[in-house]
Structures are given as C-alpha cells and as structure tokens.
Amino acid sequence: MQTDSLLERRYRVLGHNSPLFYDKPLHLVRGEGVWLYDAEGRRYLDAYNNVPHVGHCHPRVVAALSRQAATLNIHTRYLDENVVAYAERLTSLFDPQLSMAMFCCTGSEANELALRIARDCSGGLGIISTAWAYHGNTAAVMQVSSLFTPEDRRGPYVRTVPVMDPYRDRAGRSDEELATAYADDVKRAIDSFSAAGVRFAGLLYCTAFSSEGLPTVPVGFMAKALAHVHAAGGYFIADEVQAGFGRMGSHIWGHQKLGVVPDIVTMGKPMGNGHPLAGVVARRDLVEAFTKSNMYFNTFGGNPVSAAVGMAVLDVIEEEGLRENAVTVGDYTLAKLKQLGERHTLIGDVRGAGMFFAVELVSDHQAKTPATAQTKRLINLMRERGVLISRIGMHDNILKIRPPMPFSQQHADLLVDTLDQVMETL
C-alpha cells in the first residue's frame, strides 16, 4: 500500500520511464554489508550491487565522508592534501606508465574524458567498441554504447566488433586460434575506418565485458588486439568501471587479468562505495598533451570529501583483504554454481572470475537457445525469496551475479541454495 503510493508519486515526478528493477519494485530503506532491507523490514541478500563495493554503508567509509565533509569541501583550484595523496595512492596501483590521474564524478564523465583525450591526442575520431557495450549516458559515450544505440544513431565515427562468446564460438578451436580470430575482428573494424577515410582514435572495452555477458576471454586475445590498435595509431581505453578495484579477484584491474597495459583507464561505480567519485588514470604524455590544448576542470571532481572517501575505500579493500576474499569466496561460489549446473539442464554455462559470475540459461544444450523468458522469471522469483541478482547479455538470458566484495561462503551458500530452489519451481 505504502509502496504503491510511493510508486505513483515517483511516476508523477520522475516519469514512467525512469528504470526500475523487478515486476514488483523494491522499496528499500536500509543497507548494511551485503544486506538490504525493505520498508516492511524484510531482508535481502544483495548479490547484484557492485557500487557498495566494500559493503553497504561501510562504517569506515561513512566516517571518512562525515569527517571530511565537516572539515573542508572545495574544488581543486586550491591546493589540498587529500586529492594529491589519493591520486598518488591510486596511481600506485597501476603500471608505472599510467602515472597521472584526473578526477570526475561518474563513469560516464570518465569515459567522456577518455574519449576526448584519445581523440585529441590521436587526431582521429574513430572509436571501436563491442556490439553490446554500455559505457555511459552522455551524447558521445552513448554513441559507443551499442546496447542502447542502434547503428543508425551511432554516427560515422563508431565501429563495433562482434561480442565474444566462446561458449558458442569455440567450435573446437584452441585459445590461440580463438584469440587470433577475435583480434582479427578488431583489425577489420580498424580497416573499415581506413576504407571510409576516418582516422582511428582508439578501442574502448569494459575489461570484464560485463554487458556482453562476462565471456571467458581466450588467453592472449587482448595483446593481439592491442598490437593492431597501436599499429594503427590508436589508444586502448580500459573501462574498469565494472572490473576494477579487485572485483576480478586475481588482479586489482581487469586489464591486468587480460595481460595488457592500457593507454587510458576509466573508473567509476565502486570507487567511492556509492559516493559520486570517478576518474581517469592515463599515460603522462597523453594527459599533459590533452590538458595543454584543452582546459579541463570538473567542479566536484577530486574534491577533498570525494578524495577522503576514495582513500577509505582503498584502505578497506586492503585491510579487509577483499581482493583475496574475491579469490577464495569467488572460487568457492563458482564451483558451487558449476555443481548447480550439473543438476539443472536450464543452465548452459557457468563462468566468472573473482566476485563476478555469469550463469547462462538455455532451453537446449545443443542449440544453446537462450532461455530469456525463464531468466526474467527467475530474477523476479529470486527477489521474492530475498536474493537480489540481475541479467545481462544480448539475449538477456545470463544471470548477473556481482555482490558487494565482503560476500562470504555462507552468503554464497544462501545464494546457490535459493537459486537451486527457484530453478526447481521454474
């Protein structure tokens, strides 16, 4: 009743098209660790949200936020210790080549800025992304976000490469062969720019290929693709909005797991544990060249409060061993999901790394037919049973499981047991 009325009020002032999860939207009032609580006091296991990276309302992060907000909050046109110390700490987590930081407030702004840098420094306009990518909501970033932008609205400066789908594409090929085939797709996109007389600027990839369905990328693919990119004078922009900050377990950054050093890295969502903090870390020569010919200033970007929050997030990741936890609990969860796959024929493939899992549902194991309708039902049934997950992929048939990082084996058990029960009822 209360929820209905809030929904009506929301429709009136935010409109009917502002995205909402679930057939029956969830009215939340409190969060703590991996738990969310609704207006009726019901508890939900959060196995979806990566923004509250170190856990909902982490007391250490809230304390840093509150303390700094009560002390000083100002822009970067004055000197401030917080932003400098944070930039030093952040860049120390990257290859020494990636030594400079620029701050903004959202992943969209970070990708906007990265596109501006790549285009300005290359002298080109052509950007390659994947055929099911999402990188943010600004006009320029939307053009390279094929997930929401059909080809006729992408303009002349965007090419997409097919989504990598080893689950379907493997066809007996070795990793080496598959990596070469995927890298050839990148080469073809570069050639297509040449043929159209468009100078190439760069390649923009989410390093987890999250919207694309979290494919298990063949070893060596990224290095082969980058060889083409660099040979053509372009830059590699690694979008770490989803993969970064230890999410993938084995490495802090997705590009490290892919075995390459990008030219430009963009970060967002988990960076401030929900506080609007995002940034670009890039090669010194690119940042200096870009800022020399382009005034870039972001009023809220890198303010002392955001910097203090970002620092607290890094502290918690390290001190609570959250990347290591993503390896151990991640491996445990993945193994349990694979066991589940042996009991339910609806599960076609289980994959993932660290604390990020994809469970692909198919109605036919041979034909690998996407079980889209069942996936949607399952997500809603999971919500009814108190576990929050979502779905991704070109056919919306892949469960997206990406919990806050302090996810434990007990939480994994609850997740997988609930999945098991719900799949019995499908």
Place this chain on the structure above:
Amino acid sequence: MQTDSLLERRYRVLGHNSPLFYDKPLHLVRGEGVWLYDAEGRRYLDAYNNVPHVGHCHPRVVAALSRQAATLNIHTRYLDENVVAYAERLTSLFDPQLSMAMFCCTGSEANELALRIARDCSGGLGIISTAWAYHGNTAAVMQVSSLFTPEDRRGPYVRTVPVMDPYRDRAGRSDEELATAYADDVKRAIDSFSAAGVRFAGLLYCTAFSSEGLPTVPVGFMAKALAHVHAAGGYFIADEVQAGFGRMGSHIWGHQKLGVVPDIVTMGKPMGNGHPLAGVVARRDLVEAFTKSNMYFNTFGGNPVSAAVGMAVLDVIEEEGLRENAVTVGDYTLAKLKQLGERHTLIGDVRGAGMFFAVELVSDHQAKTPATAQTKRLINLMRERGVLISRIGMHDNILKIRPPMPFSQQHADLLVDTLDQVMETL
C-alpha cells in the same frame, strides 16, 4: 615550504595544467560559513565560492549527509522515499509547467542531458549559446562553450550570439530598444541555421550570464528572444548552475528574474552545497518523450544520500532566509561597491543582483578600455590580504564577487574596505 612540496607532488600526479587559482596557490585545510583557513592557520573571507551555497561545511547539511550515508545509499532502480520527496520539493519551486525532475551529478551532466532532450524532442541539432559561454566539460557541452572552444572546433551545429554588454552597447537606447536589438541577434542566429539547412534545437543560456560578465540585461529581452526561439520550433534551456537557488535575491531562479518560463532547466554547483548533485527540471511532455525513446540512467544520480543533502540545502535556504538575505545584504553590498566606484577611477561599472556582483575595471572611462592587467594584480593582492574573489568577462577585467549566501553586512564591509585599500596601492 610545505605548500611548495604539496604543489610539486600535485604537478607530478595531476599535471601542470590542472587549473589553480592565484600566482601563489592557496593551500586550504578548513572551511566554515564564509571563511576558509589555510595550512598556516590564516583565515580568508570567501567572496568567490558559490558551491558552498549555504556556507562551508554547514552542520545541518553535513548531518543529513552523514545520517543518510550510514543508512542507505543506492541507485534509483529501487524505490526510495528520499529521491521522490526531494524531486517533489524541488519541482514545487518552479512554474507548474516544469513538473518533472531528472538527477545527475554535475552541471556538465545536466547540460549534456538537456542538450540530448532538446535535440531529441526538436528533431534538430542546432544550438545557440553566447560568444563567451561556459556550460561544462563534456564533448557536446564543450562545443557550446565558446569561452574555451574557438569557432573552428564548435562543429556545424553551434551558433553564438554576441555577448550582451549594456555598459558599452547602450548608446542612448531605451531598454525596449536594446532588448529588441539583443533579441534580433538571437533571430539572426536562428536564420543562420535555416540558411545552412540545419534544423534548430534550442537556445542555451546561463540566466545570470555569468562568464559573460553579469550584464544588466534590459527588461523584456528574454521574452522577445524566446518568441523567436519558440516560433522556430526550438526550446529554451535555462542554465541555473550559477543563478539558481536564490543567488539573484529577488527570485529563486534566474529565469524568473528574466520574466520567462524555460522548457528545460539545468542545475548544479550550489544544489548539494559541494556534494556532487545536479539535475534537470523540465516540461512533462519533453521528459516523457525523451525517456520513451532513450534509456537514461545515472548510477549515482538521485541516490538517497544526494537527495537527503539536496533537501537539507533547501531547508537551510528557507529556514535561514538566505534568499531574503541575498536581497538585503546584496543591496547593501552593491551600494557600497557603487560608492567605491565614485572614489576609484579604475572602476568603470558596478552591477549585480542578490549575492552576485561584477565590478568592471577600465583604464579610461570614455573609451572603457579593459584594465586586464590591473584586474589580475588586484585579485592576487586581495588574496594576500585575506579576501577571495576572481574575475570574468571577455577581457578578464571584471571582478567576480559571488560569496556563500550567509554573507553579512560585516562581511561586505570587510570585502569593500579591503578592495578600497588594495585599489589605493595599485
């Protein structure tokens, strides 16, 4: 010594081109009300910053931020009371036609979104802004920010109108005549699009014309200009990032002072008192039409913490009577600045409204020759004497005085007395 070292560290990690105020940058460590404190414990009267709208580190805003950050921080794909209540409160401050809100994190994002809405709903691409405008840092917004984007980098879809400068343009004309002449400039820009076969989308103006030098716009100008805009099928985007939330004293919004109702309004800086909160308020038909054909989602936009902060800012503005204070203290300050103008021939013109003042420095009252070098020296000397201001305008010869809203008569006295002393030494 400490400051030098911090500066070196900053250069290393943020680069040499990240904007910094003053010949000798100011290392700040604390803020409170209208005061800022540097690393040596020295106090500065802040007569420049509008982001800390209700005062630096206002305890009521900090409390709302801390409380909500400890309770729940999540995106708008779940139902949440905070964002709905805030959107209702915010839209209640506008003409009933402007009944819907969309939230984002920065003024740049707000203007990006407004441009997308205007272009999508009009079916056109052509945008008009002024010849010395700044609206933000994304690629699309930079194109309409002539202050930093020379004509050859603005692309085919931007036209600029000359900066209104009644101090120089008046030439004996009445307000009515001047208003018509300025509106004709808008008409000419629209015609220029027609001539080039570019469909017109809209007009984007800062309603204080802040970067342009805070001109005293002739009464009736905006209504005349809008008649041309609407007749040509375009929309008026009112950028309230600088003028909004009572800054101009007589009205909550700059467009109200100009006597018109925009189609789309953008907000930023003061909205969250430094917390990254920004938004668009617009006509229902435009928001519904745009979001029907374009998925728009902003991960951090309208999160419960930002909404709680935004609400606290509105509470403080009302309960402390800050708009009313902008009228009384604003009028007092303006009168004192005008008196100062009678004593110093360097002052060519004094203008402003509410808590926003412009003092134009000229080396010759007849020729109105911009005193650019003296203006720069003066800004730095004011900083040495503990008062923070800046400069604007096409010739960088206009003092920009725009303090936090709880500025008092005593603060105004200190500001004007210090200006007086510094001008004696120039």
